[in-house]
Amino acid sequence: MGFLPFPQLSPVHASKEPEKSIQEIAQGLIGSIMSVKVILADEDNKKLIFSEKEAAWSKYSKQVNVGDIFEVRVGYVEDYGAFVHLRFPDGLYHLTGLIHVSEVSWDLIQDVRDILKVGDEVRAKVVGIDWGKSRINLSIRQLEEDPLLETLDKVIPQDGSADPDSMSGGDSGSIEPLPGLETILEELLQEDGIYDVRISRQGFEKRVVSQDLQLWLSNAPPTNQRFTLLARAGRQVQEIHLTTSLDQEGIRRALQRVLERVP
Template sequence: MSSSEDEAASPVLGMAELLQDFEPLKPLQRGDIVDGEVMAIDQEGILVNVGHKYEGVVPPREMRSLTPEKLQEIKSGSDIYVYVVRPATDEDQAILSLDRAQKEEGWFDLQKRLDENEAVEGKIQGMNRGGAVVEVKGLQGFIPLSQLASLGRGPSDRNQEDQLAGRIGETVQLKILELNRQRNRLILSERLAQQQQREEQKDKLLEELEEGQVRKGRVSGIASFGAFIDLGGADGLIHISELSWDPVQSPEEVVHVGEDLDVFVLKVDRDTRRIALSLRRLQPTPWDTIADRYEVGQLVEGTVTRLTGFGAFARIEGPVEGLIHISELTDKMIEHPKEVVREGDTVTLKILKIEPDRHRLGLSLKQADETWEDQETLEPEETEPEPLLLEQQNVE
């Protein structure tokens, strides 16, 4: 393109921009929310320049939602959003509202939070039999009774009312259940917000947890199969088999709700979001200290736990089991241990061998019987005196 063509195009573009600059401005309408600049503040209200060559005033009745602290923050030159209550006329200034602007801004913000599934903060202002009245972003919302958290079940309605009254003034995190701007309706849930917060804490904890760690926790619940431990954002389970090295009939034998304790992280399954914990792994195993309690040659009681073709296994305590080889069951020739013992039998056994490192224990049933027989043989038998000796004693 030639330089003359460039010069010809330039004035055309400049004119278009100039015309755009002088395009008539859209007049303010009732319900508009505009950004204005504070010009002055006095007892009559706040004078605001809203552009469009207009000025408007926010009367005291339209800024009741402002706290004294917030009002002091507004200075000449401050930018504020205002709601147009009445547009300006040739005779009167525009009437503006901070309260209504805040509400409209609140509705907009709450809709955004709902769309993004985020929680909001609110303050409980009052209670009734149906739930709690709460202030959120300058708007009034309602929390149904079923959506309030940490509300214990009292023995009477009066007790429940006292609990509700005690929460007035409390700041809470909430999830939006229903939002309807036209009907001025805002329904919220404290319970869901706490659930979401707990899920977020659990996600963070699952990333931090490593198998083999020792963590502090609190017993949050007990079931027949184990105990639930709150690790500070997520619950892990100690299966009943991991509560103690000794047999446990009920978790209440070992732990109690509310008890603080250290736990061993056994497994972290991030796919299923499950955490397996152990209490017994923090304690010495019976095998570690078996030499302190037993010795070779000692007689012990054991319970037969299972039979095999080569012998029988017997438990002498907790997880400590030993093998009674088939040759150590009896002096007789047998085909199978079931000819001598059955599962569940309680028998006296003699310890033949102890191997703590290999978790092995050699036991004998027949030698235990022989030991008892030897002990009985060593005991002196009471004999009746001979008749002649009795006669001599009587003569004397």
């Protein structure tokens, strides 16, 4: 005889009867036959612990790939994110994943509970799978276009066309960097794989979105290892060309390290 802890039950049970407590669900499972996996066998103490969740992972995780989009149901919410149950083609919720607070929305969220509540059903994209730890990371925001990038690309068109009243370019030395930007660019040059960073042109929006400095990797395609960063503060927007051997993910990581170093 062994022990199956409540947290090791498959989410399929709670999804079928969301109004019941975990104790009521477990009571209703008495006499049921289920597939489980041994997660602890302590012969000295004669202890045997099972997991239905791990058995479900072994069976269903191979059907999940990064980039897949699932209908999910919120199971419970923590300060750092929402744990959601993934719905499979049979209509049942066999696996659980995490939507981190940073992946809920493009907007800054103070409390996940303001957006997601237990029982909510939403669509989410698989953005990461940790096979060793049986974890799935999902995102809601990556199903939507980044509103900031969309706005910036309209201010500085990718085809090079521009309204002369709102754009200026030419010698990058004649463009005064936005407050705080010069230090960030200097730090970027200290990162391995980044060879050159320079401001190419700037534009002015008709409205103020934020007075704080915001820096993003543009969705403009790279040319000859040259990527585009976009910086904005107030109405002013600056386009920065970055020459690097890094890919987009490498640039994002380098940018994150720099922003952590710069006060």
